[in-house]
Structure formats: structure tokens, C-alpha cells
Amino acid sequence: MYGSGRGKLRGRSSAHMHETERRKSRRFPLKQPACVHPLQAENEKLCGVTQNVSKDGVLMLAEKMLPVGLRGELVLVLESRLERSIRLSGIGEVARVDELVPEGKYAIAFRCDQAFSLMD
Numbered sequence: 185m186y187g188s189g190r191g192k193l194r195g196r197s198s199a200h201m202h203e204t205e206r207r208k209s210r211r212f213p214l215k216q217p218a219c220v221h222p223l224q225a226e227n228e229k230l231c232g233v234t235q236n237v238s239k240d241g242v243l244m245l246a247e248k249m250l251p252v253g254l255r256g257e258l259v260l261v262l263e264s265r266l267e268r269s270i271r272l273s274g275i276g277e278v279a280r281v282d283e284l285v286p287e288g289k290y291a292i293a294f295r296c297d298q299a300f301s302l303m304d
Contacts, residue, residue, distance in 0.1 A: 209238035216263060218244050220278070220294060222256040232292065234260065241276070241295040249290040254278045258294050259303070272300040 219231040232246030242258065250256075255277050262270040274296030282291040 209240055211236040211238045211243070217261045218242060219259050220250060220254075220256045220292075221259065222250075222254055223275075224255075227254070227256075230292075235291070239299045240274070240297075241279070241293065243291060243293050245284070245289050246292055247289060249281050249283070250278045250292055252278050252281055256294075258296065260300065271303040273303045274298065274300045 214234055214237045216234050216237075217231065218234050219229050221229045230246055230248055230250055232244040235243045235245055237243075237260065242260065256275070258274050258276065260272045260274075262272065264270055275298075276294055276296035278292060279295040280293040284291055
């Protein structure tokens, strides 16, 4: 079960603000629904809301954690005023998990192997 305390967790602190930039791509603030579908059949999907998005990854908030290194497909739903939403997909892995205190949520950094692709 996710959220059992296994995996690498880091408490959010002011030290993160002064770390060297690790991102390859510019991030954009975007709050949209997203789900990670683990590639291992025994794991269940986890959904949350993105906080920022780049061409090859997202930072999302969720009620439960995913273990660092978990491989999966991330599906990002861009809600639109058009007749249907736009769905983007990317295969990758959980790169980092931070426990947000006192909110009781998890900030999950998901890094895609390649840029997101449009789903049908």
C-alpha cells in the first residue's frame, strides 16, 4: 500500500530553496488532474493535481505517496473549454517524494523518459 512510509521521503524545508537547479526544462505553474498508472500490474494508480509541468515531467500533489524509482505512465488531463479535454501521456519514473507537513500530502516529482505525447 502506498503511504506506508517506505521509499525516500524528504520533509520540505527552506534548504530546498537554495539547492542547485536540477531541472532540464522550464516548468510552468499549472494545476490540472494527473494520474500515475504503475507498469507493475499489482500496483494501483494514484491520482493528484499538478503544481507545475514541463515538457518531460510534473510535480504533483497527492494524498498518498509513490515509491521513488517506481516506473509508470503519467496521464495529464488538460481541461479545456473546447468540447473535450486534452490528454497527454508519458512513461517514466518517480524521481522524488517530499512529505508536506502539516498538510499531510505528498509532492511527487515524476520524470518522463521522453516528452509527453498526445493521447487519442
